Amino acid sequence: MNDAENAIWAQVWEQLQVLFGILVTDLGSRLSPLNLMSMVGLCLILWIVWRPSAGFLAWLFPARVYRNPSFWLDVRLFLFNWTIGLFITLNYVVVATATAWAIGQALGAGEPMPDDRSPMLSALIVFLAADLTMYWYHRLHHDRTSLWAIHALHHSAEEMSPVTAFRHHPIYSVLGGLVFSVCVGAVQGLAVVLVLGSVDTATLAGTNLFSVILNLGTANLRHSHIRLCYPDWLEHVLISPAQHQVHHSVDPRHYNRNYGEVLAVWDWLFGTLYITQPGEEIRFGLGDASGQPITQRHPTFRTAMTEPVRRAWSVLRGRG
Ligand SMILES: [Zn+2]
Ligand SMILES: [Zn+2]
Numbered sequence: 001m002n003d004a005e006n007a008i009w010a011q012v013w014e015q016l017q018v019l020f021g022i023l024v025t026d027l028g029s030r031l032s033p034l035n036l037m038s039m040v041g042l043c044l045i046l047w048i049v050w051r052p053s054a055g056f057l058a059w060l061f062p063a064r065v066y067r068n069p070s071f072w073l074d075v076r077l078f079l080f081n082w083t084i085g086l087f088i089t090l091n092y093v094v095v096a097t098a099t100a101w102a103i104g105q106a107l108g109a110g111e112p113m114p115d116d117r118s119p120m121l122s123a124l125i126v127f128l129a130a131d132l133t134m135y136w137y138h139r140l141h142h143d144r145t146s147l148w149a150i151h152a153l154h155h156s157a158e159e160m161s162p163v164t165a166f167r168h169h170p171i172y173s174v175l176g177g178l179v180f181s182v183c184v185g186a187v188q189g190l191a192v193v194l195v196l197g198s199v200d201t202a203t204l205a206g207t208n209l210f211s212v213i214l215n216l217g218t219a220n221l222r223h224s225h226i227r228l229c230y231p232d233w234l235e236h237v238l239i240s241p242a243q244h245q246v247h248h249s250v251d252p253r254h255y256n257r258n259y260g261e262v263l264a265v266w267d268w269l270f271g272t273l274y275i276t277q278p279g280e281e282i283r284f285g286l287g288d289a290s291g292q293p294i295t296q297r298h299p300t301f302r303t304a305m306t307e308p309v310r311r312a313w314s315v316l317r318g319r320g
Contacts, residue, residue: 030166039162046228077168081168130184135259142256142259149311149315153308160223160284227245228241229242239262245282246274246282251282
């Protein structure tokens with residue numbers, strides 16, 4: 001094995017160890033102890049400031065959310081996606097690292113790779129690339145009817161809890177992981193040659209530093225009943241929990257808005273931004289053209305698996 005091959009396999013091995021740590025200790029980054037604890041801390045502050053009539057726990061975990069069959073379907077899809085993710089993510093690690101390495105080689109990066117010159121800049125570039133990739137991946141699932149058939153499962157949630165973030169069809173998750181790995185890997189590869197001299201990035205517990213900081217406290221509130229709006233100027237920069245809740249609204253005024261994951265600047269740039277107002281009523285789920293909720297398309301795990309595929313197939317064959 002030559003130096004170049006050794007370098008790539010050393011990176012794959014290093015990332016596999018990081019992945020193993022995440023899987024064992026964090027059970028998915030959004031539900032990591034850090035994200036959960038920071039969410040509860042933020043909610044405690046909001047509860048003290050907002051003074052709702054319910055006690056803290058009853059307000060944080062409203063019975064109507066956890067009694068709804070929609071929540072229990074979220075849980076089943078989370079467990080299913082997490083299980084298959086164990087195997088699939090291993091492949092993404094290889095794909096992303098190999099893409100970064102191949103582009104670096106094609107553009108003339110020497111081996112061994114030089115030391116990291118600017119891990120903070122590298123982390124920022126990778127974070128921006130990842131967030132922009134997620135914006136377009138998400139948006140395409142609203143723009144293309146066949147892809148919407150798959151993504152509609154996420155939008156058929158009638159109540160929102162942090163587990164709703166995992167309410168995705170496996171096709172969405174698998175395709176997303178692949179697109180994400182190739183795009184972010186390509187950007188890392190370019191960064192090697194053009195700017196940084198290394199693919200290393202600033203991380204915290206193996207996760208991109210910017211991603212950790214910007215998700216603290218708020219990542220899990222995006223899928224929740226807690227309607228936290230930011231000031232107008234900040235909602236042009238970061239997606240507030242209320243902005244993602246608007247994305248799940250049945251109201252036609254809210255359709256096809258706020259595709260961003262962490263940053264709102266992409267929505268602002270590409271004309272899909274919706275700024276929320278405190279007190280705005282939002283009803284979650286799938287609606288018709290007049291904004292009326294439609295009958296639940298995915299009442300069971302079986303229909304959640306089969307209905308999106310059947311519908312996408314019909315569209316592709318010209319019958320949708
Ligand atoms: Zn969506
Ligand atoms: Zn969502």
